[in-house]
Amino acid sequence: MRLIRHLTPEGPAFAALQTDGSLLALAGDPFTPAGLRLTGLVVSPGKRLAPVVPPAIFGIGLNYRAHAAEVGRPLPEYPMIFIKTANAVQNPGDPILLPRSRNASHEVDYECELAVVIGRTAKNVSRADALSYVFGYTAANDVSARDWQFKWGGGQFCQGKSFDTFCPLGPVLVTADELTDPGTLALSTKVNGEERQRSTTADLIFDVPTLIEFLSASRTLAPGTVILTGTPSGVGAAFSPPRFLQPGDTVVVELEKIGALENPVLAEPV
Numbered sequence: 120m121r122l123i124r125h126l127t128p129e130g131p132a133f134a135a136l137q138t139d140g141s142l143l144a145l146a147g148d149p150f151t152p153a154g155l156r157l158t159g160l161v162v163s164p165g166k167r168l169a170p171v172v173p174p175a176i177f178g179i180g181l182n183y184r185a186h187a188a189e190v191g192r193p194l195p196e197y198p199m200i201f202i203k204t205a206n207a208v209q210n211p212g213d214p215i216l217l218p219r220s221r222n223a224s225h226e227v228d229y230e231c232e233l234a235v236v237i238g239r240t241a242k243n244v245s246r247a248d249a250l251s252y253v254f255g256y257t258a259a260n261d262v263s264a265r266d267w268q269f270k271w272g273g274g275q276f277c278q279g280k281s282f283d284t285f286c287p288l289g290p291v292l293v294t295a296d297e298l299t300d301p302g303t304l305a306l307s308t309k310v311n312g313e314e315r316q317r318s319t320t321a322d323l324i325f326d327v328p329t330l331i332e333f334l335s336a337s338r339t340l341a342p343g344t345v346i347l348t349g350t351p352s353g354v355g356a357a358f359s360p361p362r363f364l365q366p367g368d369t370v371v372v373e374l375e376k377i378g379a380l381e382n383p384v385l386a387e388p389v
Contacts, residue, residue, distance in 0.1 A: 122149075122255070122292045126165040134162055136291060149254060150238065150342035167211045170257050170292035171236050173345040176203040177334055178261055178280060182349025183322045189352045198325045198333050201276035203261070203286050203347070211289035211380055215262055216387040217366065218282050224264035227364045227384075230350035231308040231316050231372040233301060234259035234288060235327055241340040249331035254342070255294040256301060258374040260287040260308075260382065261347050265356050265363070287372070287382045288345070298376050301327045305375040306351065310368055318351030319375075325349075 121136040122145070133155055134142040144160040147153055180199035181187050187194055209215065218224045238254025261280070268279030301320060308316035320326075325333070330346055355362040364370065368384040 120294045120297065122155075122170060122294065123164070123290070124168040124170045124292075126168060127162070131168055134164070167290060169208050169210050169288040170290075171288065171343055171345060173205060173208065173236075173343050174341045176205065176207070176286060176345045176347065177201075178203055178276070178347040179325065179330060179349045180276065182324050183318060183351040184324060185318060185322055185352035186350060186354070187324070189354075189357045194324055198330055200334070201280060204277070204281040206283055207262075207281050207286035209284040209287040209382065211287065212382065213287075214284065214383045214385040215260070215287065215364065215370065216282075216284045216385055217364065218264060219387040219389045222267065222278070222282075224266050224279075224282075225363065226265040226356070226361065228263045228265050228355045229308050229310065229315070229364060229370050229372070230261035230263060230354060231306050231374075232259040232261050232347045232350050233304060233306060233320055233327075233374060235301070235331070235346040235348060236292060237331075237340045237342060237344040237346070238295070239342055241331065241335045242338065244331055244335040246328045246332040249328035250295065250301075252331060252335075252340075253295045253327070255292045256298050256374075256377060257288050257292045258290070258306075258372050258377050258380040259345070259347050260370060260372045260380060261350060262286065262364075265361075286347075287380055289380050290378050293377050304377075307373050308353065309371045309373075310362075310364070315355070315362075316351050316353035320348070322351060323348060
């Protein structure tokens with residue numbers, strides 16, 4: 120199924136997107152044994168929300184070969200993990216806010232990524248079984264304040280990765296039974312209509328099963344956990360001079376079989 124999460128008069132709810140564009144209401148919780156069930160009720164779409172409210176967000180740095188090359192780094196021996204806090208999640212269509220308060224950043228960058236959503240409790244999962252723990256996939260923009268990430272963050276990425284609105288997700292969540300091979304998907308980023316990134320997940324250094332095996336080793340991944348699998352070459356920081364996001368920009372991250380995630384860029388109100 121292709122799932123959306125949207126705002127109804129009763130609150131946030133899931134619906135199944137049909138091929139003709141209509142929506143069928145869903146009842147239940149995707150992360151319980153009973154799961155979601157079709158009600159047969161056609162519903163009008165409300166405000167589109169991020170398709171998941173994750174209990175944790177794990178990011179993977181330097182996970183595309185071409186991206187490692189553009190920043191002059193050797194291929195990592197193990198996945199490079201960082202954390203994005205849950206407050207960073209943003210809805211499709213809602214703005215990415217450039218920090219302008221005490222922790223102001225003027226080097227905010229885009230990163231198109233395939234996001235993996237864990238469907239059931241995972242711990243010490245083998246690579247061979249890893250995909251059976253996936254509920255589905257969505258598109259993500261791992262927005263990053265490069266100044267806080269590399270200059271002022273004390274050697275860790277969390278500050279530069281975790282400002283409010285720095286993790287747009289959507290527009291849909293495609294369940295794993297419909298998207299069976301996450302290893303061959305095209306992905307791209309456009310800023311104001313100009314293509315900046317284009318690659319496929321075949322260029323991943325550590326593929327989705329490897330990441331799940333690695334992250335679940337001696338660590339419990341709760342249902343709903345999101346794994347951001349890394350970004351390809353073409354990030355703004357790699358241009359000469361760098362091309363960071365500015366107020367008034369529009370960023371579109373697109374994933375094959377998932378769709379286009381679009382967000383405007385605004386300065387944070389101060």
